[in-house]
Amino acid sequence: MVIDIRRCIACHACTVACKAEMSVPLEVNTTWLKIVEKGTFPDVRRFWIPRLCNNCTDAICARNCPTQATYKRDDGIVVVDQHRCIGCKYCIASCPYDVRYINPLKNIVQKCYFCSHRVDAGLVPACVESCPTRAMVFGDKNDSKSEVAQLLAANATVVIKKEMQTDPQVFYINADETAMSNIENDNHYYTEGALIKLKI
Amino acid sequence: MEHADVNVVYSVQHQLPLVMYIGQYFFFTGLSAGSFVISVIATLLGRKEFKPIGKITALLAPCLLIIAPLNLILDLEQPLRFWHLFLFYNWTSPITYGSFLLTAYPIMGIIYAVMVYTNRQNAAKILGILGIPLAISVHGYTGFILALAKARALWNTAAMPTIFLVSAMVSGIGLVVIIAAVRWKWFDKKADKETREGDKKLILQLAQFMAYVIMLDLFLILSDILVLLTAHSDAFEAGMLILTGNFAPLFVGVEIIMGSILPIILVLGPKSRKSLSAAVVASILVNIGVYAMRFVMVIGGQTIPLS
Numbered sequence: 001m002v003i004d005i006r007r008c009i010a011c012h013a014c015t016v017a018c019k020a021e022m023s024v025p026l027e028v029n030t031t032w033l034k035i036v037e038k039g040t041f042p043d044v045r046r047f048w049i050p051r052l053c054n055n056c057t058d059a060i061c062a063r064n065c066p067t068q069a070t071y072k073r074d075d076g077i078v079v080v081d082q083h084r085c086i087g088c089k090y091c092i093a094s095c096p097y098d099v100r101y102i103n104p105l106k107n108i109v110q111k112c113y114f115c116s117h118r119v120d121a122g123l124v125p126a127c128v129e130s131c132p133t134r135a136m137v138f139g140d141k142n143d144s145k146s147e148v149a150q151l152l153a154a155n156a157t158v159v160i161k162k163e164m165q166t167d168p169q170v171f172y173i174n175a176d177e178t179a180m181s182n183i184e185n186d187n188h189y190y191t192e193g194a195l196i197k198l199k200i
Numbered sequence: 201m202e203h204a205d206v207n208v209v210y211s212v213q214h215q216l217p218l219v220m221y222i223g224q225y226f227f228f229t230g231l232s233a234g235s236f237v238i239s240v241i242a243t244l245l246g247r248k249e250f251k252p253i254g255k256i257t258a259l260l261a262p263c264l265l266i267i268a269p270l271n272l273i274l275d276l277e278q279p280l281r282f283w284h285l286f287l288f289y290n291w292t293s294p295i296t297y298g299s300f301l302l303t304a305y306p307i308m309g310i311i312y313a314v315m316v317y318t319n320r321q322n323a324a325k326i327l328g329i330l331g332i333p334l335a336i337s338v339h340g341y342t343g344f345i346l347a348l349a350k351a352r353a354l355w356n357t358a359a360m361p362t363i364f365l366v367s368a369m370v371s372g373i374g375l376v377v378i379i380a381a382v383r384w385k386w387f388d389k390k391a392d393k394e395t396r397e398g399d400k401k402l403i404l405q406l407a408q409f410m411a412y413v414i415m416l417d418l419f420l421i422l423s424d425i426l427v428l429l430t431a432h433s434d435a436f437e438a439g440m441l442i443l444t445g446n447f448a449p450l451f452v453g454v455e456i457i458m459g460s461i462l463p464i465i466l467v468l469g470p471k472s473r474k475s476l477s478a479a480v481v482a483s484i485l486v487n488i489g490v491y492a493m494r495f496v497m498v499i500g501g502q503t504i505p506l507s
């Protein structure tokens with residue numbers, strides 16, 4: 001998947017479409033916009049970055065899952081078998097991108113699967129479908145005729161936390177560096193209802 | 201400074217996947233591994249005065265190891281599916297090594313305890329020697345669970361398994377000292393004076409041994425932190441979190457000062473080195489410190505936001 005930040009208008013359509021498509025319960029999100037504010041008044045800029053599972057080629061979550069509930073499909077999509085997951089949460093602890101969560105209704109781990117059910121039916125993921133500015137593009141990057149391959153060839157792209165060596169498969173065009181990774185010494189604010197869930 | 205002007209607004213929840221059940225589990229396996237090793241040392245030396253300690257610890261090890269995995273199962277979101285671990289195992293996941301080790305080790309521990317209690321010395325020795333690598337793996341792998349979750353800078357260090365092992369030894373010895381002292385004080389009254397003196401000396405020796413293992417532990421923790429502070433920015437942040445951040449009171453205060461330095465002073469100090477109560481107090485402090493260490497590692501490691 002390629003996400004062109006130049007086109008993103010931060011309308012949250014992808015988040016909402018994803019919630020509807022995947023029946024994502026309240027309090028958790030499979031896709032969301034990360035918002036970063038930079039600068040001191042009056043020189044302030046706000047950046048946003050659509051976040052979702054990178055469906056990494058070398059997925060540490062799949063490597064660490066003890067029951068093979070998380071595995072990679074032949075087409076590269078990393079999926080979680082709902083009937084096999086025991087909820088040990090090791091995958092959540094291992095993922096460098098914090099994109100996995102416990103579904104509070106089903107008590108299993110979930111994340112973005114690039115809408116594999118839609119992909120199998122020849123459609124694009126719900127977020128891509130809903131994006132009004134076509135900032136998100138989905139396809140096979142090895143097929144040189146696909147739009148994804150052409151975008152990748154024509155633009156400089158970055159992935160989140162390249163140093164983690166997981167080979168992420170979500171590529172960003174024109175993403176702000178600070179917004180991409182969590183940097184040291186910054187202030188983390190949680191909007192209401194998004195506090196750290198602590199049940200020690 | 202540019203960094204101070206950056207605000208990240210999270211509109212989604214940041215879950216802490218692993219809760220304190222996991223830390224507790226680390227604590228109990230640690231106690232178990234530690235006491236097993238002590239027991240085997242006692243059996244191998246084969247001297248009469250080591251017998252009581254060998255017996256207590258032989259019993260403790262499997263008992264603790266039956267409590268420990270319960271914590272793990274309770275932590276699962278789908279506890280009734282725990283058998284998936286054995287049916288659908290994945291060899292690249294450290295939890296898989298763990299689930300098999302956690303089955304083999306208590307069984308071995310029980311057989312070993314039976315041998316020790318029925319006085320079959322040679323069988324106990326052989327089982328003990330075979331069991332030590334098993335005990336070490338059972339606890340060492342818990343360190344690997346954290347270390348191989350590469351996303352978390354606080355965990356992802358090569359020292360983690362060794363730190364876990366050494367602190368396991370520390371807390372295990374501490375527990376043995378406490379139990380042996382309780383036995384000495386209340387359940388060992390009938391023995392003659394000489395045996396009682398010998399037993400007391402033995403407990404004090406054990407406590408001193410504990411102090412040396414604590415020093416090793418401190419060295420490992422120090423080197424781990426020094427490396428964290430000089431590594432990449434996430435690691436630096438993790439180091440600062442436990443040195444000056446939210447987890448500093450627990451880490452510096454409880455784990456280092458109260459749980460390591462104070463016990464060393466109590467056990468080796470010229471005034472208190474002959475006192476059994478000082479040894480017991482030190483052992484209690486040590487166990488509180490190790491428990492705090494598990495808390496800092498498990499919970500602290502997850503509080504740095506990754507998204």
Ligand code: SF4
Pocket residue numbers: 052053054055056059060061062078094095096097098099100111166
């Ligand atoms: S982003 Fe995280 S959850 Fe998704 S495949 Fe990569 S490691 Fe796994």
Ligand code: SF4
Pocket residue numbers: 064065066067068069070080084085086087088089090091092109
């Ligand atoms: S929580 Fe489920 S998917 Fe994640 S590692 Fe455990 S069993 Fe695998």
